[in-house]
Amino acid sequence: MLLELQKINAGYGDLQVLWDVDLSVDKGEIVSLLGSNGAGKTTTLRVVSGLLKPFSGKVMFNGRDITKLPSNKRVEMGLALVPEGRQLFPEMTVLDNLEMGAYTKRARDKFHDTLEWVFTLFPKLKERRTQLAGTMSGGEQQMLAIARGLMSRPEVLMMDEPSMGLAPKLVLEIFGTVKKLREEGVTILLVEQNAKAALDVSDRAYILETGKIVLHGPAQELLGMDEVRKAYLGI
Ligand SMILES: Nc1ncnc2c1ncn2[C@@H]1O[C@H](COP(=O)(O)OP(=O)(O)O)[C@@H](O)[C@H]1O
Ligand SMILES: [Mg+2]
Numbered sequence: 001m002l003l004e005l006q007k008i009n010a011g012y013g014d015l016q017v018l019w020d021v022d023l024s025v026d027k028g029e030i031v032s033l034l035g036s037n038g039a040g041k042t043t044t045l046r047v048v049s050g051l052l053k054p055f056s057g058k059v060m061f062n063g064r065d066i067t068k069l070p071s072n073k074r075v076e077m078g079l080a081l082v083p084e085g086r087q088l089f090p091e092m093t094v095l096d097n098l099e100m101g102a103y104t105k106r107a108r109d110k111f112h113d114t115l116e117w118v119f120t121l122f123p124k125l126k127e128r129r130t131q132l133a134g135t136m137s138g139g140e141q142q143m144l145a146i147a148r149g150l151m152s153r154p155e156v157l158m159m160d161e162p163s164m165g166l167a168p169k170l171v172l173e174i175f176g177t178v179k180k181l182r183e184e185g186v187t188i189l190l191v192e193q194n195a196k197a198a199l200d201v202s203d204r205a206y207i208l209e210t211g212k213i214v215l216h217g218p219a220q221e222l223l224g225m226d227e228v229r230k231a232y233l234g235i
Contacts, residue, residue: 002027008057017043030188032198035208041191049081076104078155086145090134101151118147139170158189195232
């Protein structure tokens with residue numbers, strides 16, 4: 001497994017949010033972590049990216065225990081997070097935002113090649129490279145947030161609710177992008193509340209309920225399960 005969480009317990013101060021969370025992502029997979037608001041999805045990604053230290057448990061990446069490594073070291077190793085709510089620099093141009101994503105040595109060395117790759121994936125960002133990020137539409141800003149994550153040349157790209165707040169047509173575009181990235185060899189850990197759309201593009205998925213993994217398996221299997229259809233797909 002490329003990325004593996006082993007029995008992660010985590011939270012904030014006295015508040016425990018995650019309980020014995022086990023989750024793995026193999027190279028080349030799209031894996032979704034689904035669950036309703038407040039289930040602990042963002043907290044899980046914070047633990048993986050090193051922004052939150054777990055109470056106990058391990059994070060393994062490429063066979064290495066990275067539980068104690070700081071966040072920037074993890075980015076250097078090839079783990080990138082596209083955060084919830086995009087977190088762009090609105091007063092900076094598209095190009096400057098992309099440069100901010102390439103701050104590691106791993107990324108700086110390949111900066112020009114990566115920029116070309118990203119512009120091929122998102123031609124609109126090339127057209128708009130001198131535009132201020134904050135003046136772009138929600139869909140364009142999400143594309144920019146994903147592109148900024150790609151600038152670090154990740155092996156695993158984690159995305160926290162990329163479809164949030166977007167119109168249905170743009171949601172389709174975002175999930176189309178997710179599939180395209182997999183074809184480009186990027187492994188993806190996708191966090192979503194939009195379970196149907198996420199399961200449609202995923203190989204496997206995990207369902208988190210109040211901090212516990214209650215179900216996991218191949219995405220197609222989950223799509224066919226009554227309990228999933230009722231609770232998460234509104235069918
Ligand atoms: N910085 C924080 N301090 C205290 N509690 C937090 C913090 N961030 C999240 N929480 C709590 O942790 C729980 C899980 O939140 P989160 O991981 O953001 O859920 P999700 O991303 O699935 O919506 C929620 O009850 C939330 O209120
Ligand atoms: Mg969240």
